[in-house]
Amino acid sequence: MRDDAPAPATLERVRRHLVGLRMPRALEVLDHVVRQVERGEIGTLEAVDALLAEELTLREGRRIKAALQMARLGVVKTLASFDFSFQPSLDRNRILALAELDFIRRHEVVHLLGPPGTGKSHLAVALGVEAVRAGHSVYFASLADIVASLARAEREGSLRERIRFLCRASLLIVDEIGYLPITSGNGNLFFQLVNARYERGAMILTSNRGFAEWGEVFGDPVVATALLDRLLHHAVVVQIEGSSYRLRQHVDLVPDAMRIPAAALSQVPPRRRGRPPKARPAEPNAT
Numbered sequence: 679m680r681d682d683a684p685a686p687a688t689l690e691r692v693r694r695h696l697v698g699l700r701m702p703r704a705l706e707v708l709d710h711v712v713r714q715v716e717r718g719e720i721g722t723l724e725a726v727d728a729l730l731a732e733e734l735t736l737r738e739g740r741r742i743k744a745a746l747q748m749a750r751l752g753v754v755k756t757l758a759s760f761d762f763s764f765q766p767s768l769d770r771n772r773i774l775a776l777a778e779l780d781f782i783r784r785h786e787v788v789h790l791l792g793p794p795g796t797g798k799s800h801l802a803v804a805l806g807v808e809a810v811r812a813g814h815s816v817y818f819a820s821l822a823d824i825v826a827s828l829a830r831a832e833r834e835g836s837l838r839e840r841i842r843f844l845c846r847a848s849l850l851i852v853d854e855i856g857y858l859p860i861t862s863g864n865g866n867l868f869f870q871l872v873n874a875r876y877e878r879g880a881m882i883l884t885s886n887r888g889f890a891e892w893g894e895v896f897g898d899p900v901v902a903t904a905l906l907d908r909l910l911h912h913a914v915v916v917q918i919e920g921s922s923y924r925l926r927q928h929v930d931l932v933p934d935a936m937r938i939p940a941a942a943l944s945q946v947p948p949r950r951r952g953r954p955p956k957a958r959p960a961e962p963n964a965t
Contacts, residue, residue, distance in 0.1 A: 703736035704729040742811055749816040749847075755803045765797055767919035773801060776914065777808045782849050782880040787909050790884045792918030798884035801916075802851050805882060809849050817847035820854045821868070828867040837867070841874050849880045856887030856895045865896030869905055876908045883909065 689712065696705040711728050714720045720728065746754060757777055762770045781788055788805070790798040806816045819827075824844070831840035844850060860868070875881060889906055893899030 701729075701733045704733040707732050745810045745815070746807070749806060749810055749818055751803050751806050751810075751816070751818045753803075754807055755800045756807055757801075757804045760797060760800055760804060765918055767917070768797075772916065776805060776916075779805075779809055779812055779814065781914060782809060782814055784912065785877050785880050786912045786914060787880065788882045789909070789913060789915045790882065790918065791888070791915065792886065794886050796918040798886075798918060799853050802853060802882045802884050806849060806851050814848040815846065816849045816851065817844065818851040818853065820857075821852050821860070822854065822858045824852060824871070825860055825864040825868050828871065829864055832867065837870075841871050844871055845874050845879060847879065849882065850875060851882045851884075853884050855883055855885035856891065859894075860896050862896065862898035862901060865898055865901040865905075868896070869901055872905055872908055877912065881909070 689708075693705060693708065696702075696708065708729065711720075711725045714728075715722060715725050757773065760773075762768060762773075776788060790801055792798050803818065806818055809816050828837065828840055831837045872881075887895055889910075892902035892906060896902045896905065
């Protein structure tokens with residue numbers, strides 16, 4: 679036995695300390711690390727480092743798992759699993775730059791625009807995963823789910839609390855803008871959320887509809903203009919052109935009339951001079 683190998687009594691005391699400190703992973707690898715010390719493969723300081731590193735890795739994994747569940751990201755998707763070769767119009771380096779998460783620190787809004795199946799939600803979730811790993815709080819929901827929760831909170835008299843909850847996350851991801859129509863009253867509720875987060879928290883929005891169509895999406899051009907005024911002020915717009923990844927094996931079966939022209943997605947309605955008119959308040963019983 680090497681001179682720096684721990685005595686049996688000391689080793690047992692270390693085990694008790696690890697149990698008391700609730701360090702299960704360090705306790706699990708303790709015997710292996712001690713054998714490395716006895717064989718002269720590592721020194722005592724390196725042994726301490728190895729034990730702490732194992733425990734830290736376990737705890738970080740638990741933190742990420744819990745944070746992903748709280749973020750409601752559903753099926754976890756990563757940038758590594760995204761097929762950039764299938765969407766040649768997409769600038770891979772630009773997406774990787776977004777993954778550095780500077781847009782979160784600058785409270786910017788990232789718009790991911792493109793036809794259905796082009797990877798918008800995948801990229802949104804993947805950026806959310808990167809944010810969670812970096813220690814940022816994230817919340818993911820479809821636009822339909824968000825406005826439904828806001829409408830319910832308004833009916834119950836807890837709208838302010840619900841908006842405050844949705845403002846807690848450093849990054850709010852709003853998926854599927856344009857897939858379902860929104861009433862003007864609910865559009866106003868979403869505006870209140872956007873206004874509350876404006877220049878205070880980052881967002882990622884995915885949509886298959888161009889900005890010029892938002893008046894139709896939200897049932898009111900005034901509300902849409904007010905939304906765009908804030909959502910495009912500090913914004914990064916990523917346009918994805920191409921076919922649906924999900925339908926890649928059946929592309930010949932999709933009629934041309936059902937394919938969304940890429941140019942239509944990037945149209946931005948002309949902005950009025952000065953601030954846009956205030957969004958009309960929602961009806962008391964808006965749903």
